[in-house]
Amino acid sequence: MDDFLTPVKTTPLTESTENGLSLSKETKLTTNKPITSAEDIIDVLRSQPDGQQLQDVLSYINHGGARNFLQITVPGPVSSQLINALVTIIIPDFWESLGKQKSQRLIKQDIITCLRNTSGIGAIVARLKALVLESKQKKGRGERKSVVQHISNLLEVLELVLHDGNTTYEIWKSIYFHIASPLQRTLIWKEFVSLVASGKVLTASAQAEDVLKESKEVPSVNRAWIATGSDTSKWLGRNIVLMLGSKDADDDTYQTDLSLLLRKSMTLGYLDSLVGEIICSTVLTQGKSVVALSKLVSKLLLHEQKKFIVSVLSVISGQFLKFSNSNVNEKEGETPKDISGSAALLAGLLSDNERLLEIVVTWTTSATTAGLNSSVRMLRVAFAVLSDNEDSLQQILEKNLDIFGDQLFIKHTPILQQEALAQRLLLACGYVHRKQPIALLMIARSSTHGSGMTNRIAASSPRARFLGMVVGVAISELVDKPESRMKFDFDESEKTEVEYLTDLTRIKDNIGTIEDLKMDEREPQKRSKQILTTQKANLESVKSNAKSSSKITEIKVPRVVEILDDSEDDDLVPYSKPDSDPEDDTEDATLVQRNKPIAPVYVRDLIAGLKDSENYDRHILALQTSTSLIRRKSNFGKEVIDHIHDLASTLVGLQDNFDIEKFHEMRQQAMVATLLAQPAEMGQWFAKAFFEGDYSLSQRVTLLTTMGLGARELAGYSSDDTNTPAVQSFPSKKLPERLHKIYATEISPVESISKRLQRSVMEPLALDAADRLSGPSVLKVRTFSSRMEVEKKRKKVIPNELAKIVSQSFFFPLTGRWWTHLQAYGNQSLYFSPIVLPVYLKTLAIILHASGPSTHSLPQMTSELWDLLLSIRSNADEPAILEAWLFAVLMSLEVNEDKQRLAQDHAKALLEIQGWMKLVFDRLGRGDEDERIRSLAAGVLVRCGEVIEKYQRLLLGDLLDY
């Protein structure tokens, strides 16, 4: 590979300044870890570098000594490995967390520079495609989310890689410089062109954008321009013009390569956008590249040329010409600027190329296209260009006259077209007459004209007749002597129009210069001009910054003092700034923060950040990013899996030292994310932590909440929970139940879920009961349009990930340990406290409900739960506990859809519950507080009753044995 590099090495690019810089960088790097080969770089990239290392390596590749052994633009095994590492490892890791800070912007810039080449773009496109496919396959929510995140990052990178108007030229140049063999050059260039211009980038990014739009996880995606055909075409247009303007433009291979790019770009299907951008940009470059452009166009195939020129014509009429058909305000004999300028542009483009002229001639004669969607002005431009070409002018005239007099044409063509034709005809007459009066005379005397006029006058449509008469008069005015001129009596109302039309024969437009077009620029040009002038603006803003004045507060007379008005010269030659010298971005000295932490990108950084309870910024940043990072990483590499226990225990043990807003919510979400990363393992872990860990009540409640929320998300219910506030107030700070209801607005997630579930179960029961009270159902009016209702009630099929693992990882670990703890500590343990127990029971119920009626281990779970519930009947005096108890029973009855099995397997428990329920129901007072519990109890009674009634015989049999 080294021999490819020789040309670069011999150019005396490196100034001593630059040399010094790169040397110092090298020394810096070597202190870390010596990088002597491309493999080292790849190793660094693969070994989870931190921000600083990454920055060093990247700048080493781009600016430093890496040029000696690595040319990232040259495709090869090493550079492709490197690019691959960047695309698949570094970007997913870092992109998200890189912010707007200067150093971080530099990293971004460096990444983009590395990828700005054929293989880089190819790698991104391939990766995007793969990710899009993946996102369609994956069903799991978390996985999907991480994929979506990666897609959105890559899309952003791709956009930035291509962003510049100079991109294609840079890539061409790098290919040309770094690769010696012409064959290889062509191949790589073709590859690049097929990527950007034949729609590979476009399709890949459009697909990616679709995925982003479908998934609502990534909020408010801006429409990427690379995913929009017209924008991509515009971008290509800008690039082509910039390439045209380069100094290589005379090179033969360059032109071939460029024409390849143009041809491919034209196939993209947004011809007008492409050509529009090319033309506008050409005009902006003072028309210097017009010659180059016309040369380029002449290299195209014939049909492509035609397409191009026709498109140019429509662009001219759409963007440069004023929209007016009248020429009243213009002085006689003077060509308006827009017309002369456009004519210059067109003339420059055609540059006496016969074939291209032919295209314009055909355009002006074809009946349908010309003059219809463009004004007379466009025609004037065309004629101005053709004015020197007598043959074609005559040809146009003859052809148009032919059509004009055609009977069929008169009869069937829309009047609008006929008008346009008349205008063309009259213009052509004027030009031909000035060049060759004889020729016009010949035509005027020809049989074509005669019969044409006859046909016109015989036409049934007054308008067609009118046009015929005007044309006849106009031609006659030109060729005949004043006494023998054709004369018609036109109405007074038609006079102005006649005058206007006959005036057309006197129009003579000159070809101006392209400069004329710049006099009145329209919107699209302004935009592209902005791009060109941004640099200038930047410079100016820098200047104005330097001159910033400051207002000072002073006791006597406050006044603004302008400094740096250096009238006197200084003999001190300033030193250059060191490699980094950031300015403080805030005015307030108290807000200056020099060691801004960056968001953690690795799980180990995250854990360190969470544990760092001294550094507020780092801590809160870690906490804020935790959920998204864990979710993003849970299916990416082994990071989360490796650290999961550490992570979970850190999260559980996290203290709100800084009084952080939404602390509990963020911690809760992070814990759920951790649980979901490895549900099978972590379910057990959290259950174990609940019972055996040395945690406070509040932490235990959080653990339970995590399991409940996690179970629901796994089961696919999470969308219902997103709107619940996850605020966890400290449990023991609660007011008494009754007052709490009044004053405390926030409720825990478990509470809100259970409320919702409860309502969904109770409402049908209550409706049913009300229904029954109002009379026998036979007598009631039935609506027959119940199909919709039935459809609505049909359950959505959600792949229930939870069902597979619920018993082993969630449910049994929670219930099993209960028994061991009961044995060890009796019923005075803290688990019986009215704070923990209700949450515990409700969590169990929620998990049971989430696992769904078709879970394999449902019978075991039901019996476990019921055993547990029956055993704590004596503790259920507290209303909160009782309520949770009832809720759990209700949920288990609800989930067990197979009532027969319920009656068979759990007959005894069922009867016991029913019996105790009756007792409870009777015991409950009528108080406001008890109302809810009463209704729950009633619900349970009804449900039990249903089962017992239906399978009484079965139960009886069971009891008979007993």
Next chain:
Amino acid sequence: MSSITHASKRHQPQTQAQTSNLPPAQPTYILRGHNAQIHSLTFLRRNSRLLTGDADGWVVLWGVASKRPVAVWRAHEGSILGIAEWSKDQIITHGRDTTLKVWQLKPSEEDTFSKVLPVDDTAHRKQPWLLHSLRVNTLNFCSFSICSAPSLIIQSLSGYERSAEQTESLNDSALIAVPGAIESNVDIFHLPSEKLLSIVKRPEYGSHADKTQIDTLMSLHLQHLQSTLLLLTAHESGTTTLHLFSASHDWTPLYISTPHTQPILSLCPHPSYSVYYTSAADDIIAVHSIPHDLAHTQTPRVLKTKHHGQQSLVVRSDGRIFATAGWDGRVRVYSTKTLKEVAVLKWHGGAVGAVGFAEILTPDDGDGNTDAEVAGEIERRKPPGAEERRERKAQETHWLGAGGKDGKVSLWEIY
């Protein structure tokens, strides 16, 4: 642990006539020796010695030519606030242990002191001879200021009731200004008598509520000019004042200005005493012209540097440039004439706490000068030849020393 390193010899600034900018400056030497952050730094004895003081109270006297420690001792129990050279062989250190000490350290005695750096060993060492120890207020971080003064001024300062023989003892002596017992006031002591001669009160300024409040002193400077004494003070509120004392008038505040929004960190007058500079925790460097009477006060010029927290502002003895030590780890060098930033010295990782210039020696100012005698003494003890040339070269180099939070001192050759 090595005490010196040739930091990056090959990056020494190469002068390039054709370029408008010099390449970024690189440190010439790094002196590693302190454990704690450097608080104060000054060149002594015609640039042949460099004295640095750190936050643990240790001071190190370095040989500038050899780049090696010459004497190391622990001057204070608290952190060093300021150090200065006084007369031939006396060194004044000001520490947060509420003392200001005057040490006698003769060049001939240097060999008897420990040369083990605090970074290697923090055991107790032999201290130089302690001439004076003043009990002063050191609750704020304000360093002291010293100037010599003729006896006439001292007499009028101490009041007219002093008798003749007391006046005699005041001859050939110095005035030391330190923050007073009330933190916005300045106490002026006399050496060698160690007497408190005068208390300069803060003038009333600001809104009514502020007038009675304490505005902690952050930096001060005392200088004798002809028949007057000039006292510059800078306060926590961002206010700076200029007091003038003459035999006919008691202390009069001539000039008050509040160009800063944050506490002023340092002030330093131009050697010509036409202007003085203040830098603060905000991103402003203010240039105040020194008036000679009330009528000629001017508004300060303000330079917005966009770099918050620049301290230890110091003007070089030739008055061409001044430098600040930045909390962002960069030493910034400005031209006094244009106030343009002419160099940004970046080497320290953390904040830089102290910066100092070597004196610019003119070839002929050696004779008759006390400093020259000291230098001559050193030279006489050294064998002539290479050693002597090295010494001379080190003295003539235009050093800039900067001490950082990391306890390291970087030496640069600037202009």
